[in-house]
Amino acid sequence: MNMFADSGTMQTGVVSVETTSNRGFTPQEIAARCADKIVSVSDQAHPALQAQARAFKDQVEKVVEFYLKEAVKSDRTTVCNALNDAGHQELSELIRRL
Numbered sequence: 001m002n003m004f005a006d007s008g009t010m011q012t013g014v015v016s017v018e019t020t021s022n023r024g025f026t027p028q029e030i031a032a033r034c035a036d037k038i039v040s041v042s043d044q045a046h047p048a049l050q051a052q053a054r055a056f057k058d059q060v061e062k063v064v065e066f067y068l069k070e071a072v073k074s075d076r077t078t079v080c081n082a083l084n085d086a087g088h089q090e091l092s093e094l095i096r097r098l
Contacts, residue, residue: 027072031065 039057041050076095083092
């Protein structure tokens with residue numbers, strides 16, 4: 001990737017910051033951010049191509065959300081098993097119910 005244009009000026013990327021209050025990001029929120037990074041839709045593209053790109057982006061978001069939810073479940077299983085192994089069955093059960 002060439003960071004300099006032919007005129008010698010530097011091109012920079014776009015930076016955005018998203019925050020939550022008293023919680024982490026949900027799988028849905030992360031999936032939407034991920035899909036935004038994977039698929040971009042040009043405002044100058046033909047309307048039919050825009051529609052196709054948006055439909056693809058929606059599908060990407062759904063797939064990413066599904067697998068993020070699976071990762072959360074898998075991690076909770078790992079945490080619960082570690083707590084059980086350490087003799088903390090009550091805490092393990094509380095986490096399992098989240």
